Amino acid sequence: MTKMSRKDFLKQFKNQSYIQQLMDIPQKFNVVHNEETKTSDITIYGVIGNSWWSDSFSASDMDEALNQASGHDIKIHLNSPGGDAFMGIAIYNRLKRHDGKVTVYVDGWACSAASVIAMAADELYMGLGSMMMIHEASNIVWGTKTEMRKEADILDELEEGIIDIYMTKANVSREEIREKVDAETWFSAKKALEIGFADALEGTSEEEENEEDDELVLNDASKQQIMNELKGILNKTQKEPSPSIAPGAKKDAGSFNFLKKWR
Template sequence: MRRFKNEKYNKLATVENVFKAEKSDDDSHKITIYGDIGESWWGESTSAKDIEDVLNKITSGTINLHLNSPGGDVFDGIAIYNQLKNHASKVIVHVDGLAASAASIIAMAADELIMNTGSMMMIHEASTFAWGNKADFQKALNALEGIDKSIVDIYMTRFQGERSEIETMLQGETWFTSDEAVDVGLADRVNQTVEEDDDDDVDPEEFKNSVLNRIRANKGQQPKQPDSTQQSNTILNRFKRQAN
């Protein structure tokens, strides 16, 4: 399983692979990339070749790319970034859950980058395995330093701070909430539109207060919470759908 420096985020590293491209009703295409980027020894993944094959067939004016990925091969990530940047279509990237590592590089190709509510972005230094003598390790080190410079070049096309700051953020494996990604310039906006989900958990205290407010409102009493019947009914309906 992929491991992050920040242990509390390691549970996010396992994302079921989904890769598909579909024509929308309007002049746009939707591409979904969930899971690992690049060829994987451990399971399904999405490679730069997969993306190239899809992009060669797209003539729509807009591509909506939906991302939820812990990352993967940095060179595949850079290749996909350049494929998207060089495509004639307008590219809108939607971070549905996670855009980490190589996936965050892909996200930088967006003409418009939208962080969906609750999504996150992570950037870090490139990593590799090395075996051999000190000369072999030095070659690996030199290669990693060169890759990191290339990665910083990509982030700097959006980042609003200094180059030294993004370099330090890479070294520390930095995680951004959706709002934070927008604040530093790595994303354009947060999509605050959240569709009501029948599987949403209802907080017990919230449910109790909604019942009390509805009963008090029916009795003509002043509710102790700021809203009244309308919000109470909404919460009750959510609870009833879950119970069914």
């Protein structure tokens, strides 16, 4: 894709509401290997791929980090407006081939190419207030109509490949994902979880989880209490002496059948 500044890249977003926040993300690519725990922490903040200002990192950086990590489990801390789509795809595939478990934590933003990288996670956690964005592939083109049509065809094929990646996690149809890509869709942490992109939300307190468990137990207890009361009524009915029947008198067939049914 054509090199461009971060500002020019962000101008391509249909929704310009968050541009300043995305502009202000500090550029950082950091790797910390822990031989004792056999884990490697990788921080990915800022632009992914090519930039006129060289304020980005590449798939080569990720490849080197993973080679140094050997078979370590990987924890990625992600906060990025995105960047070069092909670079994001290369990083995704490199992470998918890694031997260790890959866990991604979206600290703030996972937009555009960063959302593609996030899909490489064996487990993906959305932080409180974090967001994810998917959109159409784009490029800056200068040239003839023939060259522009060729570029449009390339973007179509690129998008199909990106949708393939999203579908590895999505729990909705491919057509729905394509519609969300075309519309440029921004997902809150909760929405990312609902559509299947995320596996869990970070920051959910143990108290909230316990309250949900208590509520479930209470409901079960209520059901059991109702069942016990019904059994008591039935037992009482069964133990009551049958009314005496005069010789020659016929039993009430309806009452007899009712009692027989509940026995």
